Amino acid sequence: MLDLQGIAKHFGGVHAVDGVDLTVKRGEILGLIGPNGSGKSTIVNLVSGLFPLTSGRILFEGDDISDLPSHARVGLGIARTFQNIRLFGQLSVWQNLWVAQNSRQQRQEVFFKRWFGGSAGVQAEIERTLEFFDLAHKRHELAANLSFGEQRRLEFARAISARPNLLLLDEPAAGMNAEEVDQLDARIRKMRDDGFTVLLIEHHVELVMSVADRIAVLNFGRKIAEGPPAAVQDDAAVREAYLGTR
Amino acid sequence: MDFYLGLAQVIGVHTLLGLSAYCVLLTGQVSLAQAAFFAVGAYVAAILTVIFKWHLFAALGVSAVVSGLTACAVGFPALRVKGLMLVVATLAFGEAVRLFFFNFTYQIQAGELKIGPHGAEGFRQIRYFPEHGWSTFDVLMFIWLMVAIVMACLWWLDQSRAGAVMRAVGEDEVAAHSSGINVTAVKVLAMTIGGVIAGIGGGIFAHYTTHIEHVQFGVILATFAIAYPILGGLSNVFGTLLAVIFIQGFLIEGLRFLGDWRNLLFGALIVLAMNLRPRGFLDAGGVASLKRMLFAGKESSGA
Ligand SMILES: Nc1ncnc2c1ncn2[C@@H]1O[C@H](COP(=O)(O)OP(=O)(O)OP(=O)(O)O)[C@@H](O)[C@H]1O
Numbered sequence: 291m292l293d294l295q296g297i298a299k300h301f302g303g304v305h306a307v308d309g310v311d312l313t314v315k316r317g318e319i320l321g322l323i324g325p326n327g328s329g330k331s332t333i334v335n336l337v338s339g340l341f342p343l344t345s346g347r348i349l350f351e352g353d354d355i356s357d358l359p360s361h362a363r364v365g366l367g368i369a370r371t372f373q374n375i376r377l378f379g380q381l382s383v384w385q386n387l388w389v390a391q392n393s394r395q396q397r398q399e400v401f402f403k404r405w406f407g408g409s410a411g412v413q414a415e416i417e418r419t420l421e422f423f424d425l426a427h428k429r430h431e432l433a434a435n436l437s438f439g440e441q442r443r444l445e446f447a448r449a450i451s452a453r454p455n456l457l458l459l460d461e462p463a464a465g466m467n468a469e470e471v472d473q474l475d476a477r478i479r480k481m482r483d484d485g486f487t488v489l490l491i492e493h494h495v496e497l498v499m500s501v502a503d504r505i506a507v508l509n510f511g512r513k514i515a516e517g518p519p520a521a522v523q524d525d526a527a528v529r530e531a532y533l534g535t536r
Numbered sequence: 537m538d539f540y541l542g543l544a545q546v547i548g549v550h551t552l553l554g555l556s557a558y559c560v561l562l563t564g565q566v567s568l569a570q571a572a573f574f575a576v577g578a579y580v581a582a583i584l585t586v587i588f589k590w591h592l593f594a595a596l597g598v599s600a601v602v603s604g605l606t607a608c609a610v611g612f613p614a615l616r617v618k619g620l621m622l623v624v625a626t627l628a629f630g631e632a633v634r635l636f637f638f639n640f641t642y643q644i645q646a647g648e649l650k651i652g653p654h655g656a657e658g659f660r661q662i663r664y665f666p667e668h669g670w671s672t673f674d675v676l677m678f679i680w681l682m683v684a685i686v687m688a689c690l691w692w693l694d695q696s697r698a699g700a701v702m703r704a705v706g707e708d709e710v711a712a713h714s715s716g717i718n719v720t721a722v723k724v725l726a727m728t729i730g731g732v733i734a735g736i737g738g739g740i741f742a743h744y745t746t747h748i749e750h751v752q753f754g755v756i757l758a759t760f761a762i763a764y765p766i767l768g769g770l771s772n773v774f775g776t777l778l779a780v781i782f783i784q785g786f787l788i789e790g791l792r793f794l795g796d797w798r799n800l801l802f803g804a805l806i807v808l809a810m811n812l813r814p815r816g817f818l819d820a821g822g823v824a825s826l827k828r829m830l831f832a833g834k835e836s837s838g839a
Pocket residue numbers: 301304305306324325326327328329330331332333373
């Protein structure tokens with residue numbers, strides 16, 4: 291579904307991502323781990339189109355999307371969350387999801403209805419998403435007034451609102467307590483059962499090991515291992531990368 | 537009495553100007569070009585009624601379109617820059633437009649007189665209202681009707697998904713982009729709508745003052761335009777209206793007796809107001825508590 295072919299991103303002298311090949315298969319949860327500064331967020335930013343590649347190319351469903359702007363990639367079905375939450379703070383919870391309805395099917399709605407009307411279908415979809423993320427009781431609250439855990443859930447919900455096929459989650463468990471991590475775990479599994487493909491970046495080792503089908507490991511902008519969770523955990527290079535930087 | 541009618545006219549027209557800046561500011565753009573769009577509207581509408589003898593409404597329609605197109609054309613290059621650079625770019629554009637009208641002469645012979653804009657002297661004798669028997673009161677009613685229509689349209693826009701998308705762009709462009717919003721299109725569109733509103737305002741302004749010239753459309757007017765929504769807050773359109781009443785009615789007219797001291801106090805009061813209410817007179821919290829006061833007990837509805 292997603293094919294990264296030798297992608298690289300250099301910020302001046304910093305080789306944040308330095309020639310990575312990676313494939314995410316339809317319907318799987320691919321965990322992407324690595325020490326701090328190894329280039330994980332940069333990969334998400336490249337796939338979502340925040341800045342251009344230094345070299346390499348990105349294929350989505352077989353098409354080269356390397357030169358598409360961010361919003362067009364969302365239209366194709368790639369949505370993301372941010373490591374440091376980025377919500378529309380002065381909009382209500384409800385509006386945050388409303389604004390994000392930009393999928394291909396949603397775009398086909400009649401122009402006037404899409405921008406100025408609130409069709410019943412749209413409202414029902416938002417309500418379902420709010421239910422799923424346990425935010426229904428907060429629908430009129432400003433996003434900025436939510437608790438940290440709620441903000442994380444809202445960001446996840448906003449990403450889902452564009453009906454993506456591929457979800458890029460950048461450390462969704464960061465700052466969560468054990469109970470919230472369990473709920474997140476359940477939600478990600480449910481997403482996969484519903485047919486989503488997920489690229490999950492996570493420091494929370496237990497979470498990745500438990501939900502990911504495969505895991506890829508980055509170090510200094512390069513991929514050093516890839517495979518099923520158990521194999522990766524025992525990989526010598528991976529152990530060294532983690533021990534070496536701590 | 538005439539003084540108050542005049543003041544009410546000024547407040548009405550400046551509200552249109554402020555609303556044009558409000559619309560652009562929603563998407564996070566601080567534009568100092570609104571006075572230029574206002575000038576374009578003023579000259580276009582006046583030329584159409586005076587030289588081509590058009591009906592006022594048709595002239596206002598065309599001035600709205602021309603200003604809107606100007607704003608759209610400015611929008612594309614200007615929106616490539618952000619923040620302070622955008623302020624500088626729009627300021628430069630505004631000055632260019634002012635200088636254009638400083639040099640712009642287009643006159644025709646009408647009997648004894650020559651009519652039409654005449655460079656630095658400006659455009660005199662825009663006498664549509666007296667010639668067509670509009671009283672000061674009629675003009676006032678017309679101005680406030682236009683203000684009401686524009687406010688209603690913007691209010692409706694604000695409640696719609698389009699309004700939420702504009703605010704989202706203003707809040708966080710990166711997040712908006714990553715949520716599938718075409719940020720450039722939204723910003724250019726907001727600029728265009730702002731241009732249309734400023735064009736209508738300028739067209740009306742030209743006709744009730746009867747005399748326009750380039751100095752009226754300088755940096756001062758551009759600063760006022762953007763100060764209204766900033767001071768009034770972006771919660772809804774009424775903040776801008778309140779700010780215009782406060783600045784034009786209270787600060788400028790009410791404090792006239794202070795002479796030169798007025799300008800000093802003027803600055804100080806704005807700083808004070810911004811400190812007391814950093815998000816403007818009407819921020820989201822203020823609106824919520826107003827709602828509670830007005831509809832005590834009832835659940836507030838709407839998304
Ligand atoms: N916009 C940028 N400009 C300059 N350097 C950057 C930029 N973004 C990332 N970097 C650098 O690129 C490297 C990789 O950063 P990245 O954020 O991708 O790491 P990460 O794996 O997500 O780390 P973490 O676990 O801390 O989130 C770092 O050295 C970082 O300083």
